[in-house]
Amino acid sequence: xxxxxxxxxxxxxxxxxxxxxxxxxxxxxxxxxxxxxxxxxxxxxxxxxxxxxxxxxxxxxxxxxxxxxxxxxxxxxxxxxxxxxxxxxxxxxxxxxxxxxxxxxxxxxxxxxxxxxxxxxxxxxxxxxxxxxxxxxxxxxxxxxxxxxxxxxxxxxxxxxxxxxxxxxxxxxxxxxxxxxxxxxxxxxxxxxxxxxxxxxxxxxxxxxxxxxxxxxxxxxxxxxxxxxxxxxxxxxxxxxxxxxxxxxxxxxxxxxxxxxxxxxxxxxx
Amino acid sequence: xxxxxxxxxxxxxxxxxxxxxxxxxxxxxxxxxxxxxxxxxxxxxxxxxxxxxxxxxxxxxxxxxxxxxxxxxxxxxxxxxxxxxxxxxxxxxxxxxxxxxxxxxxxxxxxxxxxxxxxxxxxxxxxxxxxxxxxxxxxxxxxxxxxxxxxxxxxxxxxxxxxxxxxxxxxxxxxxxxxxxxxxxxxxxxxxxxxxxxxxxxxxxxxxxxxxxxxxxxxxxxxxxxxxxxxxxxxxxxxxxxxxxxxxxxxxxxxxxxxxxxxxxxxxxxxxxxxxxxxxxxxxxxxxxxxxxxxxxxxxxxxxxxxxxxxxxxxxxxxxxxxxxxxxxxxxxxxxxxxxxxxxxxxxxxxxxxxxxxxxxxxxxxxxxxxxxxxxxxxxxxxxxxxxxxxxxxxxxxxxx
Numbered sequence: 113x114x115x116x117x118x119x120x121x122x123x124x125x126x127x128x129x130x131x132x133x134x135x136x137x138x139x140x141x142x143x144x145x146x147x148x149x150x151x152x153x154x155x156x157x158x159x160x161x162x163x164x165x166x167x168x169x170x171x172x173x174x175x176x177x178x179x180x181x182x183x184x185x186x187x188x189x190x191x192x193x194x195x196x197x198x199x200x201x202x203x204x205x206x207x208x209x210x211x212x213x214x215x216x217x218x219x220x221x222x223x224x225x226x227x228x229x230x231x232x233x234x235x236x237x238x239x240x241x242x243x244x245x246x247x248x249x250x251x252x253x254x255x256x257x258x259x260x261x262x263x264x265x266x267x268x269x270x271x272x273x274x275x276x277x278x279x280x281x282x283x284x285x286x287x288x289x290x291x292x293x294x295x296x297x298x299x300x301x302x303x304x305x306x307x308x309x310x311x312x313x314x315x316x317x318x319x320x321x322x323x324x325x326x327x328x329x330x331x332x333x334x335x336x337x338x339x340x341x342x343x344x345x346x347x348x349x350x351x352x353x354x355x356x357x358x359x360x361x362x363x364x365x366x367x368x369x370x371x372x373x374x375x376x377x378x379x380x381x382x
Numbered sequence: 383x384x385x386x387x388x389x390x391x392x393x394x395x396x397x398x399x400x401x402x403x404x405x406x407x408x409x410x411x412x413x414x415x416x417x418x419x420x421x422x423x424x425x426x427x428x429x430x431x432x433x434x435x436x437x438x439x440x441x442x443x444x445x446x447x448x449x450x451x452x453x454x455x456x457x458x459x460x461x462x463x464x465x466x467x468x469x470x471x472x473x474x475x476x477x478x479x480x481x482x483x484x485x486x487x488x489x490x491x492x493x494x495x496x497x498x499x500x501x502x503x504x505x506x507x508x509x510x511x512x513x514x515x516x517x518x519x520x521x522x523x524x525x526x527x528x529x530x531x532x533x534x535x536x537x538x539x540x541x542x543x544x545x546x547x548x549x550x551x552x553x554x555x556x557x558x559x560x561x562x563x564x565x566x567x568x569x570x571x572x573x574x575x576x577x578x579x580x581x582x583x584x585x586x587x588x589x590x591x592x593x594x595x596x597x598x599x600x601x602x603x604x605x606x607x608x609x610x611x612x613x614x615x616x617x618x619x620x621x622x623x624x625x626x627x628x629x630x631x632x633x634x635x636x637x638x639x640x641x642x643x644x645x646x647x648x649x650x651x652x653x654x655x656x657x658x659x660x661x662x663x664x665x666x667x668x669x670x671x672x673x674x675x676x677x678x679x680x681x682x683x684x685x686x687x688x689x690x691x692x693x694x695x696x697x698x699x700x701x702x703x704x705x706x707x708x709x710x711x712x713x714x715x716x717x718x719x720x721x722x723x724x725x726x727x728x729x730x731x732x733x734x735x736x737x738x739x740x741x742x743x744x745x746x747x748x749x750x751x752x753x754x755x756x757x758x759x760x761x762x763x764x765x766x767x768x769x770x771x772x773x774x775x776x777x778x779x780x781x782x783x
Contacts, residue, residue, distance in 0.1 A: 170684065172561065175417045177574070193684075194682065194683065218668045218669045221667060221669055222668065222679065244416065244417055248405065268418060270419070271420075271422040272418060295419075
């Protein structure tokens with residue numbers, strides 16, 4: 113069954129940029145990680161981000177590797193919460209780049225899907241990623257999110273069978289989040305071979321933008337990812353730098369190298 | 383979509399503890415809230431378990447392992463002196479007499495045998511105090527599998543003897559240094575590890591928690607407790623069926639297995655939680671470790687740390703079927719304090735010559751309180767599952783007594 117819910121602003125934005133030939137860059141920051149954490153969002157936008165992922169830290173991030181776990185613990189120890197992070201976002205001027213919130217489903221259920229999505233909307237977010245809400249459990253959230261104008265992006269994994277992949281691509285909004293490897297978030301030495309195979313399988317059933325995430329941390333990996341996917345999500349590589357004390361300017365410099373890599377000519381395998 | 387997934391046919395949510403409804407639901411609880419990378423692995427476990435559980439060959443092999451290796455059936459022991467003092471007829475289902483000293487072995491032998499059938503060569507497990515870890519290491523050694531056990535760094539410090547036992551049995555024990563460094567973090571770490579190891583490893587969850595089919599499968603592997611007790615009660619109790627069936631609840635596996643044997647009888651089911659780990663009594667709706675259930679949370683929706691003198695009750699949530707039984711009113715969930723549990727342990731030691739695990743002592747503490755307070759009318763028959771032996775808690779008790 114084809115889902116008739118319209119895609120929202122995040123997807124329109126990403127499709128337009130993708131269709132113009134641009135490699136998409138979505139850096140991630142854990143909300144509340146530092147007192148002035150929203151300065152990172154400005155730096156990301158200035159570095160040429162096409163969307164920005166803002167994580168709402170959760171006490172038990174079961175799909176995250178050690179870097180994002182540490183970032184979550186740090187933010188929570190600082191008193192970060194859904195309410196405070198969204199309040200910080202509400203106080204920001206429009207960056208011209210869509211904001212995509214990511215968190216675990218417990219925090220969505222805690223407020224209730226309707227109140228949660230409405231709060232996201234009020235804070236100016238346009239998208240949502242919930243890594244522990246697989247497609248077969250998503251009914252409770254998909255319509256509510258769409259009704260609030262929030263694009264709920266679903267994740268696809270190398271282990272996902274093809275019929276299910278078609279379902280995920282069909283019901284996802286904003287983009288399809290392609291998990292590059294069988295593992296948790298975190299930096300890796302090389303882009304996994306499973307990344308190319310998965311993005312190819314998604315492309316076969318959908319023309320929705322495909323962003324590749326998990327383990328993409330260097331310009332070379334971004335360039336390689338660009339050969340297969342429409343763009344990349346960069347989380348742990350950003351947050352390791354933040355945890356090591358890097359400021360917004362440092363992150364802008366780092367992301368500019370990824371931007372540059374994504375802007376290179378590339379050959380897409382046929 | 384919704385029909386893409388060939389899940390179970392719906393059955394009425396009537397509290398008789400049959401199969402969960404479609405999409406692994408016990409009422410509104412349960413489900414498979416797993417990261418996409420684990421969904422296929424969960425489906426494979428589900429398919430393999432359903433096939434195995436319908437296969438008399440598998441059932442026979444498991445029954446034989448439970449008999450010759452784990453020492454089943456376990457006895458039903460009348461607690462004569464304590465019964466007399468309390469004015470009720472108390473019977474103890476003696477899971478403390480199984481090999482490795484707790485009911486954990488029932489589930490682990492089932493899952494290890496299933497893993498072998500699925501062609502897996504390694505078991506992954508989480509453990510708090512180490513009971514499930516030791517049981518997993520034992521089953522792995524018995525069946526020639528490898529075992530990797532995740533254990534919080536704080537628990538490793540507190541339970542060094544069990545760490546040694548696991549290593550002696552050939553298991554790898556991996557310290558978990560993140561979060562609160564206890565059971566919930568060990569569970570998260572085991573799930574993370576499974577994501578990267580689904581091809582050759584089976585995640586052997588230790589309680590009736592986790593993504594579907596685990597809450598159902600673990601309860602089925604534990605229902606041997608309730609099924610045996612049902613038959614033993616029929617033979618030995620003047621009422622045939624006990625008036626009350628009582629068990630302690632952390633995640634809730636020994637209680638689920640016990641209750642399953644009596645859910646279709648008039649027996650009143652009572653789950654006893656630790657005051658500081660009362661997921662069923664005080665938890666709020668949430669999703670953690672793959673299932674929708676009741677969890678202890680703060681006002682921001684962050685999972686809070688459970689606190690109990692009994693490490694096996696130190697989990698901030700409860701299995702989804704317990705949440706459902708609570709909502710239906712089919713089972714009642716009560717709490718007791720550390721002090722009540724300690725007193726109950728000592729009392730059982732001195733009246734019956736049995737040193738219970740501190741987890742099991744919680745169930746007994748409620749029986750004592752309820753008998754004294756009139757919640758259990760004089761002459762009531764009570765079946766209580768004594769889930770484990772107290773050897774592991776002796777050093778804790780030595781500090782306190």
